[in-house]
Amino acid sequence: MVRFEHVSKVYAGGQKAVDDLSLDIARGEFVCFIGPSGCGKTTTMKMINRLHEPTSGKITVNGKDIMQMDAVELRRSIGYVIQQIGLFPHMTIAQNVELVPRLLGWDAARRQQRINELMPMVGLDPAIYRNRYPKELSGGQQQRVGVIRALAAEPDLILMDEPFGALDPITRETLQDELKRLQAKLKKTIIFVTHDMDEALKLADRIVVMKEGRAHQVATPEELLRNPKDEFVAQFIGRDRLTDSPGTLLVREIMTKRLVTVDPQHGIAEAVVTMRQRHVNSVLVTDEQDHLLGIVTAKEIEEVKRGTVADVMRTEIPTVLPDAPAREAIGRMYLDGLDHLPVVDEQKVLVGLITRSSVAEVLSRSAWQDGGAA
Amino acid sequence: MDELMRVLGNASFQQKLLQQTLIHITLSGAAVLLALLVAVPAGIFLTRRQRLAEPVMTAVGLLQTIPSVALLAFMIPLVGIGTTPALLALFLYALLPILRNTYIGIRDVDPAAKEAGRGMGMTSWQMLRMVELPLAFRVIMSGIRVSTVLIIGWATLAAFVGGGGLGDTIMTGFAMVSTGHILAGGIPVTVMALLADFVLGRLEKVVTPRGIRV
Numbered sequence: 001m002v003r004f005e006h007v008s009k010v011y012a013g014g015q016k017a018v019d020d021l022s023l024d025i026a027r028g029e030f031v032c033f034i035g036p037s038g039c040g041k042t043t044t045m046k047m048i049n050r051l052h053e054p055t056s057g058k059i060t061v062n063g064k065d066i067m068q069m070d071a072v073e074l075r076r077s078i079g080y081v082i083q084q085i086g087l088f089p090h091m092t093i094a095q096n097v098e099l100v101p102r103l104l105g106w107d108a109a110r111r112q113q114r115i116n117e118l119m120p121m122v123g124l125d126p127a128i129y130r131n132r133y134p135k136e137l138s139g140g141q142q143q144r145v146g147v148i149r150a151l152a153a154e155p156d157l158i159l160m161d162e163p164f165g166a167l168d169p170i171t172r173e174t175l176q177d178e179l180k181r182l183q184a185k186l187k188k189t190i191i192f193v194t195h196d197m198d199e200a201l202k203l204a205d206r207i208v209v210m211k212e213g214r215a216h217q218v219a220t221p222e223e224l225l226r227n228p229k230d231e232f233v234a235q236f237i238g239r240d241r242l243t244d245s246p247g248t249l250l251v252r253e254i255m256t257k258r259l260v261t262v263d264p265q266h267g268i269a270e271a272v273v274t275m276r277q278r279h280v281n282s283v284l285v286t287d288e289q290d291h292l293l294g295i296v297t298a299k300e301i302e303e304v305k306r307g308t309v310a311d312v313m314r315t316e317i318p319t320v321l322p323d324a325p326a327r328e329a330i331g332r333m334y335l336d337g338l339d340h341l342p343v344v345d346e347q348k349v350l351v352g353l354i355t356r357s358s359v360a361e362v363l364s365r366s367a368w369q370d371g372g373a374a
Numbered sequence: 375m376d377e378l379m380r381v382l383g384n385a386s387f388q389q390k391l392l393q394q395t396l397i398h399i400t401l402s403g404a405a406v407l408l409a410l411l412v413a414v415p416a417g418i419f420l421t422r423r424q425r426l427a428e429p430v431m432t433a434v435g436l437l438q439t440i441p442s443v444a445l446l447a448f449m450i451p452l453v454g455i456g457t458t459p460a461l462l463a464l465f466l467y468a469l470l471p472i473l474r475n476t477y478i479g480i481r482d483v484d485p486a487a488k489e490a491g492r493g494m495g496m497t498s499w500q501m502l503r504m505v506e507l508p509l510a511f512r513v514i515m516s517g518i519r520v521s522t523v524l525i526i527g528w529a530t531l532a533a534f535v536g537g538g539g540l541g542d543t544i545m546t547g548f549a550m551v552s553t554g555h556i557l558a559g560g561i562p563v564t565v566m567a568l569l570a571d572f573v574l575g576r577l578e579k580v581v582t583p584r585g586i587r588v
Contacts, residue, residue, distance in 0.1 A: 049493055076495030086490030090508045090583040100494050133585030149494075159493075 001027040001157060001189045002048060007057030009043055009213075017043040019213035020057070027156070028187045032200035034236070035210035041193045044210070045159050048191065049075045061157065076100055079150030079158035079188075083165045085142050087134040093119075093145055094130040100153040118148040122178060140171035147179065151186070160192045164199065176202055197237055201225070209233050226250070249326035254362045255343045255352030261286045264293055264310035268301055271309050284342055284350060285313045292319065292342055292350040319344045322351055330359055377554035387558075391543060395562055398539035402529045402566075405461055406522050409468035414514065417476025418502065427477055434470045442467070442528055446535050460529075460537025467528055468521040475517025479510030508583065515578040519571055526567040530559070 002025040009018040018040040025031050033041035046052045047059060050071045059066050066074055087096050097118055098111040106114075119126045122144035134142055143163060150158050164172040180203060183190060194200050200207050201221045209217045209224070209232075217229040228234040260278045262271050264285050271283055275298060282297040294313030304312050319342045320329045333341050333354065343352040381387060420427040440448075442463070449459030483506050491505045507514075533541030540559040547555030579587070 051489070051493055072495045072497055074495075075493060080490070080493035082486060082489055082493065084484075084486035084489075086484075086486035088487055088490070088505060088509075089484075090586045092585070103495055103500065133583075135585060 001025050001029070001062065002191065003058075003060045004044075005058040005060075007044075007047065007054045007059055009040070009047060009052060010055045016213050017052075018047070018054070021213070021215055023208065023215055023218065025189060025191065027189055030183055030190045030192065030203055030205045031208060032204035032206075033191065033193045033208045033210055034195060034197060034200045035216070036236075037195065039210040040213040041195075041208075041210045042161055045161060045191055045193050048157075048159060049078045049080060076103055076153065077155055077157075079153075079155040081143075081146050081150045081158065081160040081163040083162040085134075085139075085146045085166070087142055087145055087149070089134050092131050092133060093124070093137070094126070096134065096145060097149050097152055099149065104153055106153075114152055118151060121151075121182065122148055138171075139167055140175060143167060143175060144178070147175075147182075151182075151188075155188070157189045157191070160190060162193055162195065165194070165196070172199075179203065209236060249362070250322070251320050251324045251326050251329045251343055251354065252322040252352065254326045254329075254358060255322070255354050256358045257352050259284060259350065259353055261290075261350070262296070262309050263287075264308065264313070266309045268304070268307055268309065268312060271296055272298075272301055282340060283309075284353065285309055286350050290349045292317075292344050292348055295340065295342070317342065320354070321345065326362075329354055333359065377552065378557045379554075381552070381554035381558050391540075391558060391562070394538065394540045394542055394559070395566075398526070398529050398541075398563070399566065401457070401460060401464065401532055401537060401539055402522070402525045405464035405525050405529070406468050406518065408461075408465045409472055409521060410518065412465075413469050413472035414476050417473045417514075418480060418506075420473075420477045421480045421506075424481075431470075431474060431477070434473055437466050438470050442531050443534060446531060450535060455536040457532075457537050459535045460532035460539075463535075464525050464529060464532070468525050471517040471520040471524070472514070473517075475520075476510070476514050479513030479517075480506045482513075483509045509586065512578060512582060512586070515574065515581075519574045519578075522570045522574060523567045526563060526570060530563055 002023075004021050004023040007018060007021045008016065010016050021040075021044060033044060035041050043052050047054050048061065048066070050066060053067070061069075061074070061078070087093075088099070091099075094115050097115050098106075101111045101114060115130065116126050119129060124141065124144060129137070129141075134145070137145070146163065150160075164175050167175065176199060183203075192200075192203060201224075204221055206218065206220055207224050208215050209219075209229075211232060217224065217233050219227070224233070225237065228237055260274060260280050260282075261284045262274055264287065274283055275281060282295055284295055285293045287293060293310075294315040295317050296309055296313045300312050300314070318332065318336065318338065320332070322343050322345060329341055332338065333356070339356055341354040342350055343354060344350050382391075416430075420430060437445075445463050445466070446459060449463055453459045453462060480502075487505055487509065488501065491501045496504065529537075529539050530541035530544055532539045533545050540563050543555050543559030547553065547557075547559060
């Protein structure tokens with residue numbers, strides 16, 4: 001659908017905004033460009049509808065070189081949504097929505113019909129809102145109009161430049177959900193610029209992480225979370241990795257590494273002291289090579305007051321691999337009523353522990369995120 | 375006041391005053407209209423050539439600083455006496471407020487609206503007609519109002535170069551040291567200026583779309 005071939009953009013001052021970018025975007029794909037400010041993501045997007053023109057290289061849309069096309073015609077065939085919304089304040093909602101169809105010369109009846117189709121798609125009743133002016137709508141409603149305005153002339157390709165960046169977090173979430181739903185139904189090709197990793201992970205089929213004008217890493221959200229290319233990407237994902245839904249998290253991402261362990265030869269009294277000091281009600285038993293041997297809980301120690309840890313420890317304990325999906329581990333804990341789930345690798349070496357509190361921490365962080373923390 | 379009544383009591387003077395008022399209106403109206411025809415397109419042009427804007431604005435501003443009587447006096451060797459020099463001078467005075475407001479009004483249209491328009495595929499002409507002019511309308515209109523009020527006042531000076539208008543009666547008043555004449559000429563000018571301001575203000579309100587009314 002959209003293809004970049006060695007595209008560069010150098011501004012008049014010699015500043016390189018985009019540097020030898022090559023990328024293929026498939027029909028129906030939802031691609032997010034993300035990166036710190038000044039990384040070239042917006043410039044890249046605006047070259048597609050020729051608001052900026054590439055200095056070198058070639059961009060094709062539907063196989064056609066955009067520099068050979070009429071810029072005005074090209075833009076009319078591409079939906080465009082901007083962060084500042086940009087509704088025309090002197091036009092009614094209906095007039096705003098029908099603008100591109102009007103530029104394209106659709107007749108009034110066809111435009112009317114299109115307005116009546118589009119407005120309900122974003123929950124705006126045409127009977128109520130058609131003749132209102134933008135300033136009479138909330139920010140969220142305005143950007144809904146911004147989105148359907150971009151859809152009005154039925155473009156296959158839609159460019160969105162941080163469309164939800166200026167909205168409050170709750171409205172932003174709602175509009176993201178609506179956009180995702182619309183996209184599932186309409187199957188448009190969407191190119192979406194954002195600096196919000198949560199947003200990119202939630203919406204994108206593919207994420208292009210940009211750095212200094214280059215496509216630094218191009219990957220699906222899942223891949224990006226699992227294999228960030230380097231420290232830059234990892235940092236950019238940062239806290240978001242942990243705050244993502246448990247659905248895509250791995251065990252290693254939710255386990256705690258603050259482990260309380262004892263040697264099997266230790267006496268029980270010593271184990272009790274360790275538990276008290278560390279404020280835990282169980283300890284893991286490991287050998288010198290950190291192989292997991294068993295677990296001792298306060299309950300068992302109460303019953304047997306003498307002997308070594310090795311005498312009282314339970315050895316038949318469920319464990320989980322660090323690369324297993326977190327969802328699976330959490331499911332087992334809750335189904336089997338486990339308080340702890342040790343994480344061991346293939347060599348039975350203890351690498352971490354999932355406890356109810358570590359799970360709660362992950363869930364509460366992601367809930368906090370959903371609730372709209374900035 | 376008595377003197378004013380005495381002057382106005384004369385039937386042939388009433389006739390003359392009415393005629394002068396009509397000339398005054400025509401002269402001011404024509405000057406503003408001409409200025410409008412020149413300054414609005416020029417203002418639009420300057421928004422497309424922003425580097426020219428400052429020098430042009432300064433030049434037009436300089437015109438405004440020339441004392442009006444001096445400007446009129448300059449006109450005589452160039453275009454003689456009568457209506458022409460008066461109209462020309464008034465036209466030059468009317469330019470600046472309209473030019474400046476057109477330029478600023480269009481330049482300061484919300485960049486988001488401009489970007490949206492361009493990104494949606496408006497041609498430069500469509501952008502001007504559908505976005506820039508409607509959104510700059512109020513600012514341009516207030517420039518026209520300022521010009522009109524200004525010109526109605528300054529049109530009294532047309533009498534100096536034989537341009538006619540209510541300035542004739544005021545000058546007669548000066549010559550005869552007759553307060554009655556000065557008032558008979560001066561009051562209609564003031565009333566006309568206030569009236570023009572009011573009418574243009576109403577017009578502006580009626581024509582402004584509901585979405586951008588304040």
